[in-house]
Amino acid sequence: MQHPHFPPPAPASPPLRLLVADDNPVVRAGLTALLSGRADTTVVAEATDGREAYEAAVRHRPDVILLDVRMPGVDGISALPHLVRLAPVMMLTYSHETETVREALRLGAGGYLVHGEFTTEQLVRAIRDVREGRPHVTPGAAEALLTGLRASAPAHGEGEIVADARRITTQALSQLQPPVGQSSRSRFRLSEREAEIMDLIASGMTNQQIAAACFISEKTVKNHINRIFAKLQSTTRSQAAAKWLGVA
Numbered sequence: 001m002q003h004p005h006f007p008p009p010a011p012a013s014p015p016l017r018l019l020v021a022d023d024n025p026v027v028r029a030g031l032t033a034l035l036s037g038r039a040d041t042t043v044v045a046e047a048t049d050g051r052e053a054y055e056a057a058v059r060h061r062p063d064v065i066l067l068d069v070r071m072p073g074v075d076g077i078s079a080l081p082h083l084v085r086l087a088p089v090m091m092l093t094y095s096h097e098t099e100t101v102r103e104a105l106r107l108g109a110g111g112y113l114v115h116g117e118f119t120t121e122q123l124v125r126a127i128r129d130v131r132e133g134r135p136h137v138t139p140g141a142a143e144a145l146l147t148g149l150r151a152s153a154p155a156h157g158e159g160e161i162v163a164d165a166r167r168i169t170t171q172a173l174s175q176l177q178p179p180v181g182q183s184s185r186s187r188f189r190l191s192e193r194e195a196e197i198m199d200l201i202a203s204g205m206t207n208q209q210i211a212a213a214c215f216i217s218e219k220t221v222k223n224h225i226n227r228i229f230a231k232l233q234s235t236t237r238s239q240a241a242a243k244w245l246g247v248a
Contacts, residue, residue, distance in 0.1 A: 015042040016131060019060060019087070021053035021076070022068040024204060026238045027115075027245055031066065031092075034120055041124055048072075050079025057086040064088050064127050069095040069104070070203065077103055084108035090130050092123075094199055094245060096140040111136035115202070115245035116184025123246075184244050188231045197224045198232075202241040 117138035
């Protein structure tokens with residue numbers, strides 16, 4: 001009996017080649033481990049600031065660049081106009097200030113993801129979509145955009161503008177938002193102050209710097225950190241930061 005002839009299976013698509021630019025070594029190592037251990041993505045280069053990111057992008061020609069906002073030397077926003085000429089750029093950061101989000105998207109970022117607001121699978125889906133020209137933002141970035149629109153919209157047109165923006169961001173978020181809408185703060189049950197301090201820890205600040213930024217004593221900072229570490233079930237700053245940023 002002659003078996004029917006079936007066409008050979010289509011070859012698997014090559015993994016998306018990514019460049020990770022972040023000055024935090026914990027974040028870089030975590031993202032590289034996560035994204036290089038998959039069949040559909042691989043990290044071909046890392047950078048610690050915007051200048052290194054540009055040089056690495058010219059050399060490696062990645063499919064997508066994952067770019068932090070705050071970096072020493074040339075920061076992400078300053079490097080963004082140069083990087084978008086080389087590859088689609090996804091902002092991947094813990095910064096969600098209104099002006100920063102708006103400026104990043106204005107300068108050509110294909111998406112804006114805030115650490116702690118997505119899973120690994122959602123990150124990979126967002127990377128793939130940004131590569132294809134479909135924008136993505138996470139809830140923190142979307143709320144920053146809406147806040148800015150509310151502040152800048154004329155009184156007579158505010159309702160329509162905010163409603164349109166909400167529809168756009170909701171559509172983008174529908175594929176990204178975690179099933180129960182959990183942020184890192186709610187997932188780990190941190191208070192607003194604890195979340196603020198954890199953000200500063202993740203950015204690399206010392207206890208002394210955190211105390212100055214929050215106008216509290218170093219002893220109070222240490223007390224907050226002890227409670228934060230207990231809730232995150234972590235014993236070191238690096239371990240806590242990795243969990244908080246979603247790269248553990």
